[in-house]
Amino acid sequence: xxxxxxxxxxxxxxxxxxxxxxxxxxxxxxxxxxxxxxxxxxxxxxxxxxxxxxxxxxxxxxxxxxxxxxxxxxxxxxxxxxxxxxxxxxxxxxxxxxxxxxxxxxxxxxxxxxxxxxxxxxxxxxxxxxxxxxxxxxxxxxxxxxxxxxxxxxxxx
Amino acid sequence: xxxxxxxxxxxxxxxxxxxxxxxxxxxxxxxxxxxxxxxxxxxxxxxxxxxxxxxxxxxxxxxxxxxxxxxxxxxxxxxxxxxxxxxxxxxxxxxxxxxxxxxxxxxxxxxxxxxxxxxxxxxxxxxxxxxxxxxxxxxxxxxxxxxxxxxxxxxxxxxxxxxxxxxxxxxxxxxxxxxxxxxxxxxxxxxxxxxxxxxxxxxxxxxxxxxxxxxxxxxxxxxxxxxxxxxxxxxxxxxxxxxxxxxxxxxxxxxxxxxxxxxxxxxxxxxxxxxxxxxxxxxxxxxxxxxxxxxxxxxxxxxxxxxxxxxxxxxxxxxxxxxxxxxxxxxxxxxxxxxxxxxxxxxxxxxxxxxxxxxxxxxxxxxxxxxxxxxxxxxxxxxxxxxxxxxxxxxxxxxxxxxxxxxxxxxxxxxxxxxxxxxxxxxxxxxxxxxxxxxxxxxxxxxxxxxxxxxxxxxxxxxxxxxxxxxxxxxxxxxxxxxxxxxxxxxxxxxxxxxxxxxxxxxxxxxxxxxxxxxxxxxxxxxxxxxxxxxxxxxxxxxxxxxxxxxxxxxxxxxxxxxxxxxxxxxxxxxxxxxxxxxxxxxxxxxxxxxxxxxxxxxxxxxxxxxxxxxxxxxxxxx
Numbered sequence: 001x002x003x004x005x006x007x008x009x010x011x012x013x014x015x016x017x018x019x020x021x022x023x024x025x026x027x028x029x030x031x032x033x034x035x036x037x038x039x040x041x042x043x044x045x046x047x048x049x050x051x052x053x054x055x056x057x058x059x060x061x062x063x064x065x066x067x068x069x070x071x072x073x074x075x076x077x078x079x080x081x082x083x084x085x086x087x088x089x090x091x092x093x094x095x096x097x098x099x100x101x102x103x104x105x106x107x108x109x110x111x112x113x114x115x116x117x118x119x120x121x122x123x124x125x126x127x128x129x130x131x132x133x134x135x136x137x138x139x140x141x142x143x144x145x146x147x148x149x150x151x152x153x154x155x156x157x
Numbered sequence: 158x159x160x161x162x163x164x165x166x167x168x169x170x171x172x173x174x175x176x177x178x179x180x181x182x183x184x185x186x187x188x189x190x191x192x193x194x195x196x197x198x199x200x201x202x203x204x205x206x207x208x209x210x211x212x213x214x215x216x217x218x219x220x221x222x223x224x225x226x227x228x229x230x231x232x233x234x235x236x237x238x239x240x241x242x243x244x245x246x247x248x249x250x251x252x253x254x255x256x257x258x259x260x261x262x263x264x265x266x267x268x269x270x271x272x273x274x275x276x277x278x279x280x281x282x283x284x285x286x287x288x289x290x291x292x293x294x295x296x297x298x299x300x301x302x303x304x305x306x307x308x309x310x311x312x313x314x315x316x317x318x319x320x321x322x323x324x325x326x327x328x329x330x331x332x333x334x335x336x337x338x339x340x341x342x343x344x345x346x347x348x349x350x351x352x353x354x355x356x357x358x359x360x361x362x363x364x365x366x367x368x369x370x371x372x373x374x375x376x377x378x379x380x381x382x383x384x385x386x387x388x389x390x391x392x393x394x395x396x397x398x399x400x401x402x403x404x405x406x407x408x409x410x411x412x413x414x415x416x417x418x419x420x421x422x423x424x425x426x427x428x429x430x431x432x433x434x435x436x437x438x439x440x441x442x443x444x445x446x447x448x449x450x451x452x453x454x455x456x457x458x459x460x461x462x463x464x465x466x467x468x469x470x471x472x473x474x475x476x477x478x479x480x481x482x483x484x485x486x487x488x489x490x491x492x493x494x495x496x497x498x499x500x501x502x503x504x505x506x507x508x509x510x511x512x513x514x515x516x517x518x519x520x521x522x523x524x525x526x527x528x529x530x531x532x533x534x535x536x537x538x539x540x541x542x543x544x545x546x547x548x549x550x551x552x553x554x555x556x557x558x559x560x561x562x563x564x565x566x567x568x569x570x571x572x573x574x575x576x577x578x579x580x581x582x583x584x585x586x587x588x589x590x591x592x593x594x595x596x597x598x599x600x601x602x603x604x605x606x607x608x609x610x611x612x613x614x615x616x617x618x619x620x621x622x623x624x625x626x627x628x629x630x631x632x633x634x635x636x637x638x639x640x641x642x643x644x645x646x647x648x649x650x651x652x653x654x655x656x657x658x659x660x661x662x663x664x665x666x667x668x669x670x671x672x673x674x675x676x677x678x679x680x681x682x683x684x685x686x687x688x689x690x691x692x693x694x695x696x697x698x699x700x701x702x703x704x705x706x707x708x709x710x711x712x713x714x715x716x717x718x719x720x721x722x723x724x725x726x727x728x729x730x731x732x733x734x735x736x737x738x739x740x741x742x743x744x745x746x747x748x749x750x751x752x753x754x755x756x757x758x759x760x761x762x763x764x765x766x767x768x769x770x771x772x773x774x775x776x777x778x779x780x
Contacts, residue, residue: 020473020474021473021474022474024454024457025474055475059474059476062633063456063458063476063477064458065456065457066457080378080627082378082379082535082536082573082576082607082623082624083535083541083609085623086536086537086611086615086620090767095767119376119378119627119631120377120378120379120380121417122375122380122417122418123192123193123230123381124379124380124533124535124607124609125193125229125230125231125533125541125543126193126196126230126231126233126541127535129196134419135196136192136196137196138193139197
C-alpha cells in the first residue's frame with residue numbers, strides 16, 4: 001500500500017526515519033504532496049518515524065491545518081479574527097456559504113473548492129480578510145468576496 | 158557571496174561598505190511589501206515602478222526597494238520616495254509612471270496619492286508629518302520601512318550585529334543578563350515576566366545542553382506585530398536570540414512560527430541563511446568560543462501552542478498541550494533541558510538595549526513597565542495599523558491621536574485589549590496610562606498588544622460570546638475547567654443573546670469565571686473568562702437590557718433586534734431580501750424600490766439583513 005506514496009515523498013520521510021520530533025514536518029510534506037493525510041500515510045509515517053499510529057493520528061487531528069479528507073483544488077480561508085468579526089465577517093461567510101453551497105470545513109462535491117475559517121490571519125488592518133490559494137484579499141464586502149471566488153473558480157475551468 | 162566576519166574591524170568595514178552602497182543611490186523608492194500591502198497589490202506596484210525606472214533610464218541612480226511591513230497597513234500599498242520622504246498611499250501599478258516622471262524627475266508631488274489628514278482634510282506630502290507616525294516612538298520598529306528585510310547588508314549598515322559583537326567581545330554572559338535585568342524589559346507576549354530574570358534562571362539552571370526558543374506563534378486574533386517584525390526586520394529578532402543564547406549558555410535555538418505567516422517564515426529562513434554565511438550563526442562566532450545553530454519550525458494551526466509549555470511539546474513533534482508548571486521551561490523545557498523562551502517583540506528589544514545601554518532603555522516608560530510597546534490598532538478607528546509608543550501612553554493618545562479618532566464619526570464605546578485573554582475597557586478609562594499593572598487592575602491585560610476599537614454598533618454581550626466561542630473551540634481539552642467550564646459559560650452567553658437569559662445567569666457567569674480562572678491548567682484557560690468579567694464589570698446594564706428588557710441596545714443580537722426596516726433611499730429592489738426571507742415579511746416588486754418589511758410577519762431571523770448587497774436593511778432597538 002505504501003507504493004501509493006510517491007518515491008520523492010518516501011525519500012523525504014526516510015531522511016527523518018527514527019526521529020519522532022520531525023513528525024509535524026513530515027506530515028506537512030505528506031499533505032503538500034497528497035493534499036490530505038490518509039490512514040495509509042499515517043501508518044507509513046508511524047512506522048518510519050518509530051511512533052505509534054495512535055500518536056500520529058492524535059497529532060493529525062489536534063492541529064487545524066492537517067486534513068484527513070481530500071481537499072478542493074482551491075482553498076478559501078476566511079478570517080474570523082476580532083477585527084474581521086466586528087467588520088462583518090459573518091455576512092461574508094454567509095455569502096460564501098451560499099455561493100459554494102457548503103459550510104466551513106467542507107469541500108464541494110466536484111472537489112473544486114474548500115471553504116475554511118481561520119481564527120486570525122494577522123492582516124487585521126485590512127479586515128475583513130480572506131486568503132484564496134495563498135493570496136490575501138482585504139477590505140472585503142460580501143459581493144467582493146463572492147466575485148473573487150467566482151473569478152478563481154472560472155480561471156481554472 | 159561574502160567572507161565570514163571574524164573581527165569587529167571586519168564588521169565595521171562591512172558596515173561602511175554597505176553605507177557607501179546605499180549612499181551611491183541618489184533616490185530610493187521604497188514599496189511596502191508586507192503581508193498587508195501585498196494583499197492590496199504591493200508586489201505589482203513594485204514591479205511597475207521597476208519597469209518605469211528602467212523605461213526612463215534611471216536604473217543606475219534610482220533604486221526600488223521592497224520593505225517589510227511599515228505598519229500603516231490600511232492605507233497600502235505604501236510608497237515612499239527617499240530622501241525627500243514623500244509618502245504616497247493606496248498606490249496602483251498604473252500610478253508608477255506618474256510617480257517617476259513627477260517626483261523622481263522633477264521633484265514634484267502627485268497630489269492625489271498624498272494622504273489626506275482625517276481631521277483637517279489637508280494633503281500631507283511627507284511621511285514625517287503624518288500623525289499616525291509622529292505620535293509614535295519607534296525603537297523596535299525603527300528600521301521597518303527603511304531596509305530591505307531580505308538584505309543582511311542593509312541591516313548591517315544600520316548597526317546590525319553590532320550588539321552581538323559587543324555582547325561577545327566586550328561583555329561576560331553575566332553582564333548581558335545583568336544589562337537586560339537593569340533595563341527592566343518584560344516579556345511582550347502576555348504575562349510581562351521580567352526578561353532578565355528569566356534569562357538568569359535559565360543561565361543558573363544546571364544542564365550541559367540549553368536551548369533558546371522564540372515564540373512566533375502569534376495566535377491572538379487582532380495582533381500582528383510579531384508577523385510584521387519578522388517580515389520587516391528578521392535580523393533584529395535573530396540577533397536578539399543570539400545574544401540570549403550567549404547570555405544563558407545555549408548552543409541551539411528554535412523559532413516557532415505560525416504556519417499562517419508564510420512571508421514571515423520565508424524572511425526568517427533567509428535571514429538565518431545569510432547570517433550563517435557571514436558567520437553570525439555557526440561555529441565560533443566572531444572567533445569566540447560561542448557556537449550556535451538556529452532552526453525554524455512552522456506550526457500547524459493550534460492557538461494553544463502560543464502557551465510556552467505547549468509550544469515546546471509541538472517542537473518535539475507532539476500534540477501541543479500545556480503541562481503544569483513548575484518545573485518552568487527555565488529548569489526543564491525542550492527535551493527536558495533548561496530553555497529560555499521569549500516572544501518575537503521581546504527578542505527584538507534586546508539589540509537596542511545591549512547597544513545603547515540599560516539606563517537609556519529604563520528611561521523610557523513607567524515605573525514598572527519600561528521601553529515601548531507595539532500595539533496593533535484595529536476596529537472602528539480611522540487609522541488601522543501598528544503603533545509603537547512608550548509604556549504609559551494613554552489609550553486616548555493611541556486611538557484619538559495616532560489612530561486619528563473614530564471611523565465615520567461614530568462614538569467610542571470600548572477598546573478590547575489583549576485578545577481572548579484580555580478585556581474591554583470603557584470610555585472612562587481612556588486616560589489611564591497603559592502598563593502591565595494598570596491594565597491588570599482594570600480587568601484587561603497587556604497580552605500581545607491587540608487593541609480593537611469598538612463603537613456604538615457593538616454589542617458587548619456578543620463580543621464576550623465571540624471570544625468564548627474562540628477559546629472554547631481552541632481549548633486543547635487537557636484540563637476540565639477549560640474544556641467544560643468555558644463552553645458552559647459560552648452556552649449561558651448564547652442564551653442571553655438569544656433572548657432566553659435570566660438574571661441568575663449573571664451570577665452563574667461570575668461563579669464559573671472564578672472557577673475557571675483559579676483552576677485551569679495553563680494561562681490561556683485561566684485568562685479565558687476575562688472578556689466576560691470585564692464586560693460584566695463595565696457593561697452590566699447591557700446584559701440586563703438583554704435579559705430584563707428583551708432588547709439588544711445595539712441591535713446586533715438577531716433575536717432581540719427590532720424592528721427590521723428597509724431604507725427606501727438605499728434599496729435597489731434587487732429582490733434579494735424577499736428571496737432570503739422565510740416568512741414573506743420582506744416583500745416588493747423587483748425593479749421598483751423600495752421593498753418593505755411587514756413587522757407582523759417578521760421573525761427577526763436576520764436573513765434579509767445578511768442578504769442585502771446594499772446594506773439597505775437596518776435593525777434598531779425597540780423604540
